[in-house]
Amino acid sequence: MNISNRVRDFVRKLGQGLNIQRLFKRGDKVPDVQTVQQILAAYEPIFRQTVTDTTTRLINNEIKTPQWQREIERALTELYLTAAAGAAGHVGGLDNDMLAEIRRTVKQQSNIYLNRFATQIDQEREKWDADKILNRLNLYVGSAKPIVSRALRMANDGLKGMPAVPAEPGERTICKTNCKCNASRITNLNPEKGTADIWWDLDPTAENCETCIERARLWHPLRIRNWKIVSDITSPRLYAD
Numbered sequence: 001m002n003i004s005n006r007v008r009d010f011v012r013k014l015g016q017g018l019n020i021q022r023l024f025k026r027g028d029k030v031p032d033v034q035t036v037q038q039i040l041a042a043y044e045p046i047f048r049q050t051v052t053d054t055t056t057r058l059i060n061n062e063i064k065t066p067q068w069q070r071e072i073e074r075a076l077t078e079l080y081l082t083a084a085a086g087a088a089g090h091v092g093g094l095d096n097d098m099l100a101e102i103r104r105t106v107k108q109q110s111n112i113y114l115n116r117f118a119t120q121i122d123q124e125r126e127k128w129d130a131d132k133i134l135n136r137l138n139l140y141v142g143s144a145k146p147i148v149s150r151a152l153r154m155a156n157d158g159l160k161g162m163p164a165v166p167a168e169p170g171e172r173t174i175c176k177t178n179c180k181c182n183a184s185r186i187t188n189l190n191p192e193k194g195t196a197d198i199w200w201d202l203d204p205t206a207e208n209c210e211t212c213i214e215r216a217r218l219w220h221p222l223r224i225r226n227w228k229i230v231s232d233i234t235s236p237r238l239y240a241d
């Protein structure tokens, strides 16, 4: 099965299983962050179960690390699809750009983190038991954050053709997957003139990292005028790498 068939198959099952529509208030066109978090919370046990089953098979020597890695990639794809479908408002609302974005993100996660993790497991097999592996993999539940933020904005048709936000919450930040910021609030939107203000909102109850504080300073809001970003996006303190 190729990726797009698998994606479609999954999205169909997801729509039936989670009944995403039910989570929206009647008349809501663009969902909010809380709604997407609720959807992700409903999906989280499924993600954990898939990851647990795969890791148990690895520990029991039923599979080797390459296959384990592929199955974790698949679980991550499904996690991100859940987030994106929730943000789009319905499973049919996912467009090709979003699907491409999800594939790119999963590949990136896999190349950076999972490759290294798989190598560590292979080299020091006796150090790793199922609990240790799972603890580390559970960090990935928070890694859907940039996808949620992007998908929430893409649910707003008025932003089509406007430049992308330079970095999403949790992306290139010191706080990484712990990021509690939100970059989906939009005001001053005018699709004819290419005008929008996209607000980087800190969570007032969280301990925000330096990257996020700098973004809240320079991107509150991030101003788009004439289809171009006119706010500062070059300050080195905006990016943790």
Ligand SMILES: [Zn+2]
Binding pocket: 169, 170, 173, 175, 178, 179, 180, 181, 208, 209, 212
């Ligand atoms: Zn943050």
